[in-house]
Amino acid sequence: MTRRTCFALALAGLLVAPELAFAEDTVKIGVLATFEGAFTVLGEDGMRGAMTAVDEFHGMVGGKKIEIIKGSSDASPDSAVRAARKLVEQDGVKVLVGPLSGDEGLAIKDYAKTKPDVTFLNGSSAAQDTTLRDPAPNFFRFSTDGAQWMAGLGDYAFGQKGYKRVAIVAEDYSFPYTQVFGFMAEFCKAGGHVPAKAWVPIGTKDYSSVIAAIPEDVDAIYVALGGADAVNFLTQYEQAGGKAPLIGGSITVDQTVLTSKGKIHDVLIGTPSAGPTADSNPSPQWKAFVDAYKKQSGAFPVPSLFAHAYYINMKAALLGLQEIGDDVSDGGKRLRATLSTLTFETPTGKVSLDANRNAIADIFLTEVVKLPDGTLFNKLIKIEPQVNQTLGIPRDEFLKLGKVGRDNPSCP
Numbered sequence: 001m002t003r004r005t006c007f008a009l010a011l012a013g014l015l016v017a018p019e020l021a022f023a024e025d026t027v028k029i030g031v032l033a034t035f036e037g038a039f040t041v042l043g044e045d046g047m048r049g050a051m052t053a054v055d056e057f058h059g060m061v062g063g064k065k066i067e068i069i070k071g072s073s074d075a076s077p078d079s080a081v082r083a084a085r086k087l088v089e090q091d092g093v094k095v096l097v098g099p100l101s102g103d104e105g106l107a108i109k110d111y112a113k114t115k116p117d118v119t120f121l122n123g124s125s126a127a128q129d130t131t132l133r134d135p136a137p138n139f140f141r142f143s144t145d146g147a148q149w150m151a152g153l154g155d156y157a158f159g160q161k162g163y164k165r166v167a168i169v170a171e172d173y174s175f176p177y178t179q180v181f182g183f184m185a186e187f188c189k190a191g192g193h194v195p196a197k198a199w200v201p202i203g204t205k206d207y208s209s210v211i212a213a214i215p216e217d218v219d220a221i222y223v224a225l226g227g228a229d230a231v232n233f234l235t236q237y238e239q240a241g242g243k244a245p246l247i248g249g250s251i252t253v254d255q256t257v258l259t260s261k262g263k264i265h266d267v268l269i270g271t272p273s274a275g276p277t278a279d280s281n282p283s284p285q286w287k288a289f290v291d292a293y294k295k296q297s298g299a300f301p302v303p304s305l306f307a308h309a310y311y312i313n314m315k316a317a318l319l320g321l322q323e324i325g326d327d328v329s330d331g332g333k334r335l336r337a338t339l340s341t342l343t344f345e346t347p348t349g350k351v352s353l354d355a356n357r358n359a360i361a362d363i364f365l366t367e368v369v370k371l372p373d374g375t376l377f378n379k380l381i382k383i384e385p386q387v388n389q390t391l392g393i394p395r396d397e398f399l400k401l402g403k404v405g406r407d408n409p410s411c412p
Helices: 003-026 036-054 077-090 102-113 155-160 175-192 208-212 229-238 264-268 285-293 305-323 333-340 396-398
Strands: 026-034 064-073 095-097 119-121 166-171 195-200 220-224 246-248 272-275 344-346 349-353 357-369 375-386
Touching: 003 264, 026 036, 026 077, 026 305, 036 064, 036 229, 036 285, 036 305, 064 077, 077 095, 077 102, 095 305, 102 119, 102 175, 119 305, 119 333, 155 272, 166 175, 175 246, 208 229, 220 229, 229 264, 246 264, 272 375, 285 305, 305 333, 305 344, 349 375
Parallel strands: 026 064, 026 095, 095 119, 166 195, 166 220, 220 246, 246 272
Antiparallel strands: 272 357, 344 349, 349 357, 357 375
C-alpha cells in the first residue's frame, strides 16, 4: 500500500466517520402516510398515532434514538411506491411503517417483494389481498383488514335494526370492496338483499346523480366513504332531504368525519358501524391510550382508527427492534422472525398474527351518539373477540368465496 493510498483511506475515514457515528446512535424508521388529497386529514392522524408509540418509548429503542423520516402519498398506488422508494433507496430506512389506504397497500406489498432486506409494517391499509393472497414475506399487518372490521355488523343490521334491503354507496377501490364484502358476508347469509351498489371515484365532489339513483324501496344505505368524500356525500344527502337510515363503513363514522362541522351530524346520529376501535371503550388501556394520543398536536377528542392502526404497527416495530437490540445487519431476518411470533396487549386487546402475518384482534360494534356538548362519538355496543382474516370460516372455504370486488359478493 502506498503512502498516497494510506492517506486517501485515512481521509475517507475522516469524511464518513461522523455519518457512521450518527447511524450507530440512531434507528431510522420510515413512516409512509397520505398527506395530500382527499385523505390528508386521515394521514395526519395516522402520523399522530405513530408518534404516540414513539413517545411511549421516550424516543429511544434499545438505547438508540429513534429517527422518523416521513414519506407522503396522495392515496394512489404510484405515489405510495414513489414515496417508499425514496425512503428505502435514498434515505436508507430498513424498517418502514405504512401505507394508509387499500390500493396503496397492495402496491407496497409488491414493492416489498423487491426489497427482501427491508421490513415493512402496515399503516392502516386494509385491503384483504394485501395479506390473504400472494403475500410478501417481509410485510406485516398488526391492524386487521377491512372485512374483519365489519364483524358483527351485517347480523346486527338485519336482526336488530330490521333492515332487509340495503343499497351500497362506496369508493371504487380495494378497501371499500373489502368492507362491503365483510358486511355482506353476514347480511346476505342472514337473508338480506342488496339491490343496488354505487361505486364512486376517490375525490368525487358532486353526488347528486348517485343520490338520485338510490332505490326508494331500501330500508337503509350502507356508506363506505372516507375523509372529504364522506363529508361531501353526507352533506349533499342531507340537503337533498334523504331520510333513509345509514349503516357506516368503519372510516365513514370515524373521528376524522364525526368532527366535521355542519348538518351531517343530523344524518349520522344512530348510525351503526363496526371497526377496530370504539370511542366509548371503557377499558383502562383504551383510556390511557386516548390520554397519550391527545398530547399530540392537533389531536381529535378521541383517536381515529388511523391513529390507532399506525400506533399498533409502530409499537410492533419498536417491540421487535427492542427484542433484537436494533441489530438488522443480517438483512432484518431476526427482526422478521421476532415479529412473526409477536403477541402483545394493545389499547383494544390482544393482537397476534396468522401464518400470512395478518392480525387477529378484537372488533367493536358501535352506534353514533350525540353527547350533551353536541359532539358525536361511537358508543360501544358489542365486542367480537379475536376475529381472524377468514372471519371464522375454514381457510379453504373462505378462499372459495373469491376475491373481493364490485360484483363479489352479490345478493340482489
